[in-house]
Amino acid sequence: MTDRPVDWASVRSDYESKNGTIRRICERHGITYGQFRGAFAREQWRRRNRRPVDRSALIEALYREFERIIMRLGSRAKPPDAKEVTLLGNLARGLGNLMDLDKADAAGKAGTPETAEMREIRMKLAERINALTKG
Secondary structure: OOOOOOOHHHHHHHHHOOOOOHHHHHHHHOOOHHHHHHHHHHOOOOOOOOOOOOHHHHHHHHHHHHHHHHHHHHOOOOOOOHHHHHHHHHHHHHHHHHHHHHHHHHHHHHOOOOOHHHHHHHHHHHHHHHHHHHO
16 A cells, blocks of 8 residues: 555545445555554444434334234243343333334424324333233
8 A cells, every 4th residue: 555645535435425345445545444444433434334224114123023022921821030021121111212212203303293103002012011010
């Protein structure tokens, strides 16, 4: 590689605009992969292949998984143990956090209140958790 100064803004621009593979970008700018990774970490560049998250799809998938676990635990003869209750609590908390984020985004963008669907999901989760913890 050469001793000339590196134009890191140009490297970053090439990377974020997907102007070639990382290898090609390094060759074009006369840097090593290690130098690239160092700048990437130091300057906290966003990964370019990351897809945006569809929060509503994530909430739906998490809810389905929660429902599946509850159905499996409910069909057993023995009550859930502490680890299973903790897992359910963590799933419920994660789902609640996602729903809160979704609600905050919706309120911030459109000023809309919590949807009926979200309230229904919250109520179902609370009912299921109460049923499991009571026996």
